[in-house]
Amino acid sequence: MNEANYKPHARLVLGIVLACLTSAAPADPVVIESPPQRVSLLELYTSEGCSSCPPADRWVSSLKNAPGLWHRFIPVSFHVDYWDYIGWPDRFASPAYTARQYQHASNQSMHTVYTPGFFLNGREWRWRGRDLSEDIIEEAAGVLSLEAANTEIKIQFESDNPGRSLSASIALLGFGIETQVKAGENAGRLLSHDFVVLSVDEVPMQRKGDVYSATLNPPSTAVDAKRYAVVAWINAEGSQVPIQVQDRKNPASASCSWRS
Numbered sequence: 001m002n003e004a005n006y007k008p009h010a011r012l013v014l015g016i017v018l019a020c021l022t023s024a025a026p027a028d029p030v031v032i033e034s035p036p037q038r039v040s041l042l043e044l045y046t047s048e049g050c051s052s053c054p055p056a057d058r059w060v061s062s063l064k065n066a067p068g069l070w071h072r073f074i075p076v077s078f079h080v081d082y083w084d085y086i087g088w089p090d091r092f093a094s095p096a097y098t099a100r101q102y103q104h105a106s107n108q109s110m111h112t113v114y115t116p117g118f119f120l121n122g123r124e125w126r127w128r129g130r131d132l133s134e135d136i137i138e139e140a141a142g143v144l145s146l147e148a149a150n151t152e153i154k155i156q157f158e159s160d161n162p163g164r165s166l167s168a169s170i171a172l173l174g175f176g177i178e179t180q181v182k183a184g185e186n187a188g189r190l191l192s193h194d195f196v197v198l199s200v201d202e203v204p205m206q207r208k209g210d211v212y213s214a215t216l217n218p219p220s221t222a223v224d225a226k227r228y229a230v231v232a233w234i235n236a237e238g239s240q241v242p243i244q245v246q247d248r249k250n251p252a253s254a255s256c257s258w259r260s
Contacts, residue, residue, distance in 0.1 A: 029149045034244055038141035040073040041233055041242045042125070042132065044195075045101045045117040048090040049083030051185035056116030059127065061194040064175075066132075073136055074231055075195045076171060080115060088184030092196055092223075103240055122241030144244040146232055148218070157205070157212045157234055157244060165237040166212050171200040172219035176226030198223050204237065 044060050046053045060075050069075075079092035080101055105113045108124055118125040120135060140160070147154040155168045177193045198221040205212040212234070219230060233242040 029147050031145065031147045034144040035071055036140060036143055037138040038121075038242075038244055039071065040121050040136045042073055042075040043104075043119045044075065044077045045080050045097070045115055045119075046077055047080050047083040047093060047115050048179055048181055048186060048191055049086050049088045049184040050115045053116045054186065054189070054191060056118075056127065057191065057193060061192065063132075064194060068133060068136070072138070073132065076173060076197050076231060077193065077195045078197050083115065083184070086184040088181055088186065091179070092193070092198070096200075097197065100240065107240070122239070141244040144232065144234060151218070153216045153218055153230075153232075155205070155214045155216065155232055155234070159210055159212060166205040166207075166234050166243070167202050167237050168205050168214040168216065168232065168234050169200060169202040170216050170219055171231045172198045172221055173229045173231060174198045174221070174223055174225030175228070177223065196225075198225070205234065
């Protein structure tokens with residue numbers, strides 16, 4: 001990444017996973033596609049105010065070098081805000097992320113919402129002593145494609161089972177982020193984060209035949225990270241269970257993401 005060119009509040013557009021930033025948009029749109037089998041979405045719900053969360057955060061960070069990353073599974077870390085009352089307001093936390101975790105719990109009739117908490121494709125997943133690769137079920141899901149231009153991201157999904165109402169989500173992830181915690185249960189600790197959800201946006205998809213499409217604005221952030229990735233997934237409206245997820249290494253894509 002050209003760190004000299006980085007500016008907070010930069011508007012970030014989809015490029016390659018762990019892409020760099022550059023000062024100019026490419027001449028042509030960037031287009032990438034998912035594999036036809038479902039890519040699993042692994043969600044971690046965590047907080048900088050939770051003393052039991054750093055081990056889970058470190059485990060998620062270790063997935064940067066895991067086989068299957070980006071084409072079999074994608075981890076995302078949602079920071080919740082219900083630990084903020086202890087004295088350390090987590091700068092990545094959002095009430096919307098807390099509501100998302102509570103909705104997952106409600107869908108499964110869970111009696112307790114906790115951190116660190118994992119959900120794999122919308123189902124509670126116990127991470128300690130488990131092999132993630134063994135719990136991933138690869139099944140046909142359809143191809144999710146993204147086309148990123150300078151001012152918008154277009155998403156298209158071809159389904160063998162049209163008729164459902166679908167929504168598309170775009171999340172911006174940050175990598176190599178550090179926080180010196182000064183209060184709360186982790187006071188005095190330097191915490192490192194990867195796969196942090198910095199922003200997320202959801203829109204309904206339009207259907208024409210067996211093809212669904214949506215257009216979203218490029219995500220933006222005020223957080224300085226060493227690397228960024230953009231993740232897209234789709235789900236039936238009213239559900240948080242992903243049907244297909246997209247964002248993987250694609251050496252044939254343009255070399256960088258860009259800012260306007």
